[in-house]
Amino acid sequence: MNRLDMEELIKKKYKRHEYNVSPQECENNLLVFTYDIPHFGACGIFPPLHIANQIFSSGGNMGGMSPGATWKPFKISKEEYDKLIELVKRTPISDIQPHARYAWLPYKFDPEFDHIQDHKQWMFAACEKHRDGWHKEFEKLEKQE
Secondary structure, three states: OOHHHHHHOOEEEEEEEEOOEEEEEEEEEHHHHHOOOOOOOEOOEOOOHHHHHHHHHHOEEOOOOOOEEEEOOOOOOHHHHHHHHHHHHHOOHHHHOOOOOOOOOOOEOOHHHOOOOOHHHHHHHHHHHHHHHHHHHHHHHHHHO
8 A cells, every 4th residue: 555645635534333332433534434434335336436425424323232433424526536545446455454343345336326426226236236246255255164
């Protein structure tokens, strides 16, 4: 991982939430942060800027009986998004795994759904196409362990 590039990304303070456990205070760069938010990607697909900003501006949630993450709501610029995408594409997942809960597989990109404006509709559409492939990749991971 290129340290200079990583240092240029904004850092986010947030809390990790797990069921029946006190929240854990965290601070990570934006790349790691995206892998620490439950369901940030839809079946492994990285969201386009307008969907990412809907997620970021929500402030997250505590997850209830599921894991969650909360943070002060924010948005990122097109330039910050482009830098983030560049790092998502070239940073080995093994460099992210020690720092984030959901860094099992690297994100993929599919611009077919970028025109969808609503986060949930985008997520459902992306998962409709990519769910089976995503599950097959998880099965390969399990066999390697």
